[in-house]
Amino acid sequence: MKRYLIFLLLAILTLPCAFAQEKDKAKMMEELQQFKIDFLAKEMQLSEKQKAEFVPMYKDFDEQRRRAGAEAWKFERKLKKNKDASEADYKKLSELQQNARAKDNEIVKKFDSRLETFLTAKQIYMMHQGEEKFFEKMKEMRRKHHEGKHAPGKHDQKPTPKKNKDKKDSPSPFDDFAPCFCED
16 A cells, blocks of 8 residues: 555656646747747848748648658657567558658648748748758757767867858857757
């Protein structure tokens, strides 16, 4: 009976912590999305009026894309952990990924046509380029985080910012942004 009570007490005490972590993760993802949108708006050189129209559309677009790939992404993570995965499992993953890419392409096509009503073709192109640049920077930050995490004595070192080749004296917006947006 004592064990049961201790277990119950422990569960009650850790439950608020779990909810707090979920809240923190949701807040972090919201901040990341806002950072990404601000980054894209700067890359696209949006006016305030364009940005006001772009932001809610982009949030919806981003959520649609996330949902389109969620099933394939979850299955892939599960498959990577399964050392006994079968050929049929990999075939299913391939089909899920193909379907996700097709859905994603359709979502992008619809979004681009909506953007054409108030943005130039160059701004839309710059958005797509900005997304690629953003994801590359995030991968680089994650890689640096994991390298530092596994190397002794590197926790306190801040990576030196690299010069932005396009804008000589303008620092990258990523220079001061180094939280980890990864699951360990």
